[in-house]
Amino acid sequence: MDSEFRGDQDHHDGTSDATPGGYSAGRRPGEVVFTLGLIVGSAVLLWDAYGISGFEALSGPGSVPMAVTAVMLISAVMILLQTLRKAPVTTETLSRDILPPLVIVLVLGLIAFGILLVPFGFVPTAALFLTAAIKLMARRSWAMTLTVSLGSLVIIWLVFRLVFTVLLPSGILPEAELVQALRDLFSGGN
Template structure:
């Protein structure tokens, strides 16, 4: 099965043109400038938040509880501004598109699946929602058939459930599966066999 992205001219470049950090040499890739501005805004927000830690004391600035967070976020802000200025100076590459370089169909489909997972988690519960998500994600990404996807889904879900629910005793949304009753059933079997 061929993904729609393979029709795009820059799909063949993906993974190959990016061998050097920063993307295409001397050019700005789609979305780079917007991401840089996002970094500046996020750094400003974190700096504002860090400034509010513990109340600033001008007589003892290094012993102030917010000194390290403020210094760190200030370095983040300065770095982000430098990145934005350098990125804005480079010409935009003409052989890549935002949809293929930043948002290929795989990213959009999986993002949609994650949103569906979040919406269905409470009403259906962890086990059925995770099973649906894993099955369709593996089916879509691996493209190896229903049987393969089903086997990987079942094994992965059992391992994850055992680790989080039994080993770490993390309570997950029960939903439509009577999880507590199933666990109690097996406890009764093992307790009866141990007598």
């Protein structure tokens, strides 16, 4: 058996293709782009850390953030150099093994969730996202999908809104009236 083989084509044999170090002699699809993203992100964070206080003093408020982001940037450059030396792995593709369509759809769903959260509120937006995500991933009946998604949403809402009193964006749902009605119900209407 090939020492670089990490399981069956679908990676469903119980092993992980995320073994530390990945392929020891090969570069997986997308590694170079990901590492370039790390470099850009580290450079932006270093620039932001420099903006805190510049190079005023070693004990200045920006010295630790600058040191940490400088180490991040240097590490990312070293990782890029190591990655570029490796030959590409030919048994994997970006769209099948690294970033399949389901992942892209869920990321787009999370972006839509963030955009719709303020105008529509937490409850309707979360209901829409959870229902779509569960239906897409579980591929069960609509009854099961709606039961799980809406049941989960009710529990999440009760815990965060009523137990922890976290203010969630209300949007189109009259949440204040609903919370007051629940309080009245449990306090005996007093």
